[in-house]
Amino acid sequence: MQQPFDWGIYIISYFFLGGIAAGAYFTAALAEIFGGKEDRELAKVGYYIAFPLVLVCGVLLIVDLGQPLRFWELFITPNDASPIGWSPMFKAQSPIQIGSYALLGFGFFSFLSLLDVWVEEQRIRFAPLQKFYNVVPRKLYAALGVLFGWFLAGYTGVLVTTTAQPMWAETNWIGALFVASAASTGAAAIALVLAIRNRQQDADAGLRLTRLDNTALIVEIAMLVIVLATATTMARALTSGPLAIVFWSFIAVGIAVPLLLQARSSLGGAEPPRNLLALAAVLVLIGGFLVRYMIVMVAQM
Amino acid sequence: MIMGSNMAECHPVAFRWPMKAKEKGAKIMHVDPRFTRTSAMADIHAPIRAGSDIVFLGALIKYALDKIEAEPLESFHRLYVSNYTNAALLVNKDYKDTEDLDGLFSGYNPETKAYNATTWGYQRKDAKAAFNGTPQTYSDFVAQTIAGRPLEDRSLKDLQTVFQIVKRHYARYTPAMVERVCGCAQDTFLKVADTLWNNSTEDRTSSIVYAVGWTQHTIGVQMIRAAGVLQQLLGNIGRPGGGILALRGHATIQGSTDIATLYHSLPGYLNMPDARKAHATLKDYIVTETTGSGATSYWSNLPKFAVSYFKAQFGGAATKDNDYGYDYHPKITADHSHMPMFVDMYNGKIKGFLVMGQNPAVGGQNARMQRKALAKLDWMVVRDSFITETAEFWKTSPEVQSGELKTPDIKTEVFFLPAAALAEMEGSFTNTQRLLQWHDKAADPPGDARSDSWFTYNFGKRLIALYKGSSNKNDWAIQNLLFNYDSDPDEVKNWRIKDEPSSFKILKEINGYEWATKKQLTSFTLFKEDGTTAGASWIYTGVAPDDKTNNAARRKGDDWISPQWGFAWPANRHIMYNRASARPDGKPWSERKKLVLWDENADSGNKDASGNAILGRWVSPAGEVPDFNATKSPFYHGKDGVLGWDYQDGTAPFIMRPDGKALLFAPAGLVDGPLPTHYEPYESPVQNPVYKQQSSPVAKTWLVQGANEYHAVGDANYPIVISTYRLTEHHLSGTMSRWLPWLAELMPELFCEISPELAAEKGIKNTDYVVISTKRGEIEARALVTRRMRPFMVDGKTVHQIGLPWHWGWQGSAKGDVVNNLSALVGDPNVSIHEAKVFTGNIKAGRRAKGGSG
Amino acid sequence: MSKGMFVDTSICTGCKACQVACKEWNGLDPEPAHFSKAPADGGYATNFSGNSYDNTGKLSATDWRHVMFIEQFSEDRRDGRWLFMSDSCKHCNQAGCMEACPVNAIVRTDLGNVFVLQDKCIGCRYCIAACPFGVISYSQVDGKVHKCTLCDDRIHAGLATACSKACPTGSIEFGDVEQLRVKANARLAALQSAGQDKAQLYGADPNGDLAGLNVFYLLMDKPSVYGQPEKPVLPQKNLQTSAALTVGAALLTGLAALVNFRKRGASASAVNK
Ligand SMILES: Nc1nc2c(c(=O)[nH]1)N[C@H]1C(S)=C(S)[C@@H](COP(=O)(O)OP(=O)(O)OC[C@H]3O[C@@H](n4cnc5c(=O)[nH]c(N)nc54)[C@H](O)[C@@H]3O)O[C@H]1N2
Ligand SMILES: Nc1nc2c(c(=O)[nH]1)N[C@H]1C(S)=C(S)[C@@H](COP(=O)(O)OP(=O)(O)OC[C@H]3O[C@@H](n4cnc5c(=O)[nH]c(N)nc54)[C@H](O)[C@@H]3O)O[C@H]1N2
Ligand code: SF4
Ligand code: SF4
Ligand code: SF4
Numbered sequence A: 001m002q003q004p005f006d007w008g009i010y011i012i013s014y015f016f017l018g019g020i021a022a023g024a025y026f027t028a029a030l031a032e033i034f035g036g037k038e039d040r041e042l043a044k045v046g047y048y049i050a051f052p053l054v055l056v057c058g059v060l061l062i063v064d065l066g067q068p069l070r071f072w073e074l075f076i077t078p079n080d081a082s083p084i085g086w087s088p089m090f091k092a093q094s095p096i097q098i099g100s101y102a103l104l105g106f107g108f109f110s111f112l113s114l115l116d117v118w119v120e121e122q123r124i125r126f127a128p129l130q131k132f133y134n135v136v137p138r139k140l141y142a143a144l145g146v147l148f149g150w151f152l153a154g155y156t157g158v159l160v161t162t163t164a165q166p167m168w169a170e171t172n173w174i175g176a177l178f179v180a181s182a183a184s185t186g187a188a189a190i191a192l193v194l195a196i197r198n199r200q201q202d203a204d205a206g207l208r209l210t211r212l213d214n215t216a217l218i219v220e221i222a223m224l225v226i227v228l229a230t231a232t233t234m235a236r237a238l239t240s241g242p243l244a245i246v247f248w249s250f251i252a253v254g255i256a257v258p259l260l261l262q263a264r265s266s267l268g269g270a271e272p273p274r275n276l277l278a279l280a281a282v283l284v285l286i287g288g289f290l291v292r293y294m295i296v297m298v299a300q301m
Numbered sequence B: 001m002i003m004g005s006n007m008a009e010c011h012p013v014a015f016r017w018p019m020k021a022k023e024k025g026a027k028i029m030h031v032d033p034r035f036t037r038t039s040a041m042a043d044i045h046a047p048i049r050a051g052s053d054i055v056f057l058g059a060l061i062k063y064a065l066d067k068i069e070a071e072p073l074e075s076f077h078r079l080y081v082s083n084y085t086n087a088a089l090l091v092n093k094d095y096k097d098t099e100d101l102d103g104l105f106s107g108y109n110p111e112t113k114a115y116n117a118t119t120w121g122y123q124r125k126d127a128k129a130a131f132n133g134t135p136q137t138y139s140d141f142v143a144q145t146i147a148g149r150p151l152e153d154r155s156l157k158d159l160q161t162v163f164q165i166v167k168r169h170y171a172r173y174t175p176a177m178v179e180r181v182c183g184c185a186q187d188t189f190l191k192v193a194d195t196l197w198n199n200s201t202e203d204r205t206s207s208i209v210y211a212v213g214w215t216q217h218t219i220g221v222q223m224i225r226a227a228g229v230l231q232q233l234l235g236n237i238g239r240p241g242g243g244i245l246a247l248r249g250h251a252t253i254q255g256s257t258d259i260a261t262l263y264h265s266l267p268g269y270l271n272m273p274d275a276r277k278a279h280a281t282l283k284d285y286i287v288t289e290t291t292g293s294g295a296t297s298y299w300s301n302l303p304k305f306a307v308s309y310f311k312a313q314f315g316g317a318a319t320k321d322n323d324y325g326y327d328y329h330p331k332i333t334a335d336h337s338h339m340p341m342f343v344d345m346y347n348g349k350i351k352g353f354l355v356m357g358q359n360p361a362v363g364g365q366n367a368r369m370q371r372k373a374l375a376k377l378d379w380m381v382v383r384d385s386f387i388t389e390t391a392e393f394w395k396t397s398p399e400v401q402s403g404e405l406k407t408p409d410i411k412t413e414v415f416f417l418p419a420a421a422l423a424e425m426e427g428s429f430t431n432t433q434r435l436l437q438w439h440d441k442a443a444d445p446p447g448d449a450r451s452d453s454w455f456t457y458n459f460g461k462r463l464i465a466l467y468k469g470s471s472n473k474n475d476w477a478i479q480n481l482l483f484n485y486d487s488d489p490d491e492v493k494n495w496r497i498k499d500e501p502s503s504f505k506i507l508k509e510i511n512g513y514e515w516a517t518k519k520q521l522t523s524f525t526l527f528k529e530d531g532t533t534a535g536a537s538w539i540y541t542g543v544a545p546d547d548k549t550n551n552a553a554r555r556k557g558d559d560w561i562s563p564q565w566g567f568a569w570p571a572n573r574h575i576m577y578n579r580a581s582a583r584p585d586g587k588p589w590s591e592r593k594k595l596v597l598w599d600e601n602a603d604s605g606n607k608d609a610s611g612n613a614i615l616g617r618w619v620s621p622a623g624e625v626p627d628f629n630a631t632k633s634p635f636y637h638g639k640d641g642v643l644g645w646d647y648q649d650g651t652a653p654f655i656m657r658p659d660g661k662a663l664l665f666a667p668a669g670l671v672d673g674p675l676p677t678h679y680e681p682y683e684s685p686v687q688n689p690v691y692k693q694q695s696s697p698v699a700k701t702w703l704v705q706g707a708n709e710y711h712a713v714g715d716a717n718y719p720i721v722i723s724t725y726r727l728t729e730h731h732l733s734g735t736m737s738r739w740l741p742w743l744a745e746l747m748p749e750l751f752c753e754i755s756p757e758l759a760a761e762k763g764i765k766n767t768d769y770v771v772i773s774t775k776r777g778e779i780e781a782r783a784l785v786t787r788r789m790r791p792f793m794v795d796g797k798t799v800h801q802i803g804l805p806w807h808w809g810w811q812g813s814a815k816g817d818v819v820n821n822l823s824a825l826v827g828d829p830n831v832s833i834h835e836a837k838v839f840t841g842n843i844k845a846g847r848r849a850k851g852g853s854g
Numbered sequence C: 001m002s003k004g005m006f007v008d009t010s011i012c013t014g015c016k017a018c019q020v021a022c023k024e025w026n027g028l029d030p031e032p033a034h035f036s037k038a039p040a041d042g043g044y045a046t047n048f049s050g051n052s053y054d055n056t057g058k059l060s061a062t063d064w065r066h067v068m069f070i071e072q073f074s075e076d077r078r079d080g081r082w083l084f085m086s087d088s089c090k091h092c093n094q095a096g097c098m099e100a101c102p103v104n105a106i107v108r109t110d111l112g113n114v115f116v117l118q119d120k121c122i123g124c125r126y127c128i129a130a131c132p133f134g135v136i137s138y139s140q141v142d143g144k145v146h147k148c149t150l151c152d153d154r155i156h157a158g159l160a161t162a163c164s165k166a167c168p169t170g171s172i173e174f175g176d177v178e179q180l181r182v183k184a185n186a187r188l189a190a191l192q193s194a195g196q197d198k199a200q201l202y203g204a205d206p207n208g209d210l211a212g213l214n215v216f217y218l219l220m221d222k223p224s225v226y227g228q229p230e231k232p233v234l235p236q237k238n239l240q241t242s243a244a245l246t247v248g249a250a251l252l253t254g255l256a257a258l259v260n261f262r263k264r265g266a267s268a269s270a271v272n273k
């Protein structure tokens, strides 16, 4: 006998968009740190995607609360003992509490990276910023941003497994699944933007993105298999219950088709046509949403 | 054994004690057609068909009789039965039993549908009159009515002994008949019988608990009588942990029969003067009321209680010469109980109606007819805390909605006077164990809501004022009524309402006082028949022994008899007839079940001729008040030609009975027979399997064309047995529960409990709507399909039973149809209580036609 | 010294006095879902469930106590039982709800009872997902979660809980948890020796699940018959493993992506050259 906790579209979207932001930032950081100058463009697209999505995630989280105006309690808590009357909130064993720092941290670094892009593209002319970005290496805050990014992508899965919902609590792998999904949807998001912008020099980046995406999809399948193997009740519910339609369309649309479309690039080296890439990216994104949807809803049917 | 009661649901707080007993290993048995929350707590649940109790009880009686006959003469049961019951007395030779007349007793007159009980009397020696001068006092006249002592055969062998007659009466009530007629498996019945028998010995006692599951039948009183006969044979009466507990209904319903809101009795269980009886003068009343049972029992004191009652009514104006105002006191002329009253109302014979604390539009049987009867009144006053269905029948009843009644045509003028709630008035509750407990006023009622005592007192004072100047002789009574209960200032000092009557003054009048000195009496033994004492109800004397003390307010308990908790009438005695808790020789039956015993060394308080103390007194280590003449030795032999309990032996515990013996066989007092006999309910799907006589030959019926028609026996249109009962969550007609959302959400909608077998037969699924119908009306309810209900096999035929909790009405936060639209006006001949516990009807899936009876 | 309640369902008559006493003492509203519209505006009750005598159905933000009814009857009715259980918060010694709450709005007092600080709760509903017994509930009306507080105000004023006071048969007994455990074991022994072999204690063992429950039960059948978890566990037990696996997955995905990214990276730059 469980009580309804009504985690609906806000939470699902929060998990989904948070994943994309983290995945996109990771891809951007990868390009930044390990790629050459030519990968800067790719990174910039990642940065343009990450921070706005983080903002949206913040709004979604707050709006979903029963007491939206009290979201600050996640970070500070009134404390008569402390001289300033409050003290920072820190609760390791509550994924939501720690997760909110992930969101905060990742928001900070993704903003830093985006600001760097704006400064570079002269959208903002402000001397101290100029000086800062010349001093602090881009790679440093990209690396730190990635850590918080993965944290944000993964904690939502950990959050789900540390409940008393029979289906979720059977497995410890949902975090891993969400991380993989974040990677695939992140890469797909960038690929989609590139395809839409259709700039010439993006070809090589597009190729590497596709391979990155394929890798992520393969990891995602592996994680899904492990999740289904460890959470047998949930597996039954997903494959045969009312969510079966969502599950199988995720497998087909979200993973199989994109993999096929992008497979040639991984193997043969030749670049698939641009609109096919865009299609694959969109499908991966849809898949990302479906997997969050089915996991969140399966315990609330 | 809980039978004819659903104690866990209807007396949930009192059910604490059976649960405590169960924790100490007591066995609890529940005999009920349904498996209820009481059954859930019982060690044994014996399901019986509704209305077949006397077969089950008769078989228990036969079981006990057979065991007793096999016991040695000195056994506990033989000693108890031959000494304390009328088993040994010889019955009139021309008495004929139901075994001889196939279901009728001798003396039945088919035209008048009534019995003449002369053939049920005892064979007696010739009478020895106690008084042969010219009678002076009322008691002298009573003394002239003393009958001869009954003949007896202590060996219980003579076929005319009560023992043998009872044995023959129940000879056919075997376990096989229980299975055949009650539909209860023989092994289940025998488990109940063995458990009861083995737990009724010198050092163990069993009690029987019942409520309206027994009373609400045309043979209700006889069901209770059957339990009385059984408990006498088991030796459980008058002993701690034994006896029969009548679980009363409303709070202080016991008080309402003690201080008599019933039309046929005066306070203290004196009969109301009746124009149809030889009650012309006070002397005639006293002699008629004491002939047969009174003279040789404690009732011989009736003259003192009656005179004191009239003295309390008319005070100084009541004198010897005017028979203490007896002639001006009202007399009844017919059965004015609820059902016949509503038949008269339906026929337009009643003009005004005071409804105080009742909701007949839902609680009354054949409620459609009762609601239409209300439309025939000129005026009706409703005192209640809520706008009940009764108060708004003219505006919102189903009859108005269906157009049967049109509001403009209803001439009844309705006055709604808001009533105070429980904690807004002071007074006493008398509970089911005759215990008076005072409750204090906690707050003033809001606005112009007033308590019923305020209303009755101020209404009475205004009526007295109206008649002040009248010269009409008929108005003597109200002009001379002693009616002054104004509160002293300190009694109302912390309340807004100052003209509330003083409940303590009323209690003091009920207790009784010496007329001249106005000094309160401490015991009813002090009442006189010469007008020097006054007292409204002798049974309560001792509750207010002086101007300061209210024993009903005492609150010191001792986890057992608790003599310092409240006041138990009579005389703070908690277990009636407790002389029977001692052996005939006065010693306790056992150490474990010791209560009252004879202590031959105790100072009796009396002196012998030479002035030294006479020894010997009945005592009770537990603080119980012995229900016996405290100084009458167990070896005392009753004297002939003397009044009251001196006529009775030292081994005769039942001081209110003419011979001091409990009545296995009741020679008088009941209008439908000396021994409980199984008759089918007035509406039954089967012929009476036990006798040719189908149902009670003296049941009260009121055939009102088109309004109160009955179903024939085995009527194919109405084959289903219907029973109505209560739920813990709701209170009676629902006013005090359906208006409270917290309770409304616990039991929101009217439902019908139905067995899976019947549901399958009728194509009804759980929670479906169903329509239940009788000739009186049609209602709809939700179906609750449950295996707690079951079909019964009766004589090889399947009888289906459905159950309806009857709390719902069309007002309040939980609404539903009125179940009592289905029941009929048919009553028990002794007390004219209705038979809503079992009647017939039909059920089908679907919804009631809109605008139907509702 | 922890206070708690021992609920002996063997002497529970299913009278629901506890349910009403709880609503009365805590001033809880009638459950909105049970009425056509608010009773004050003429709404009437519509929640007939058909589930034996239980029309409440489950605990909720306004029903902190819920008496359930379980009918067990053979077809021939020879053996029949009707089980009742008055369910509410267990005030677990290891409370999933308390651990989960991100803002520490759920606290345990000196007497061991667990209750929600209404002025701190942000309504994230994570505690609901984390309670093994499905107790704590969300109110659409005030956007906060609610549950039995073990009558926090009463017990800190030295009074017993309202439901235990109202219970006519003493089925709910309030007191020190240690003493109640002694009584519960004695009561179980008595019942088992009287042939009630299915009788069992639930939550009475301090070394058992969740380090024992401060509100524990004597049940007449398996916990699952009453809709209670056979093996309630603290949800946070998954935390370390789950976190570790997630970090692992992140590393794996990262490396795989890196390898993929760099290898092609080299050839791509060759192409450009
Ligand atoms: N919660 C609650 N308690 C109440 C009341 C209430 O409305 N609600 N009303 C009060 C009042 S006024 C009264 S008079 C008492 C009544 O108290 P009870 O008499 O206990 O109440 P009922 O439920 O009417 O009937 C009791 C049982 O009789 C069974 N029964 C029906 N027919 C028969 C039959 O032929 N034989 C036998 N052996 N059993 C039969 C029914 O199945 C039912 O379980 O309750 C009082 N207490
Ligand atoms: N079918 C069927 N019918 C039955 C029965 C059954 O078992 N089956 N049971 C019968 C029995 S035993 C009984 S007792 C009757 C009960 O039937 P009723 O007495 O008609 O029903 P109640 O709801 O008790 O009505 C009492 C009314 O008094 C009001 N009241 C409460 N306190 C006060 C007060 O201080 N002063 C005043 N003036 N009013 C007050 C309440 O609000 C309520 O409206 O029903 C009988 N009818
Ligand atoms: S309703 Fe009144 S009489 Fe009945 S159990 Fe409750 S307190 Fe006692
Ligand atoms: S039962 Fe649930 S709500 Fe109550 S303390 Fe335990 S985890 Fe928290
Ligand atoms: S809903 Fe309130 S009490 Fe529950 S976890 Fe969120 S903040 Fe804490």
Ligand code: SF4
Pocket (backbone or CB within 6 Å): C021, C022, C023, C025, C026, C064, C065, C088, C147, C148, C149, C150, C151, C152, C161, C162, C163, C164
């Ligand atoms: S302890 Fe208090 S709050 Fe908890 S269920 Fe009982 S009455 Fe309600």
Ligand code: SF4
Pocket (backbone or CB within 6 Å): C011, C012, C013, C014, C015, C016, C017, C018, C019, C067, C084, C086, C166, C167, C168, C169, C170, C171, C172
């Ligand atoms: S008050 Fe006591 S007996 Fe009544 S349902 Fe609650 S726990 Fe059971």
Ligand SMILES: [Mo]
Pocket (backbone or CB within 6 Å): B212, B248, B249, B250
């Ligand atoms: Mo009653």
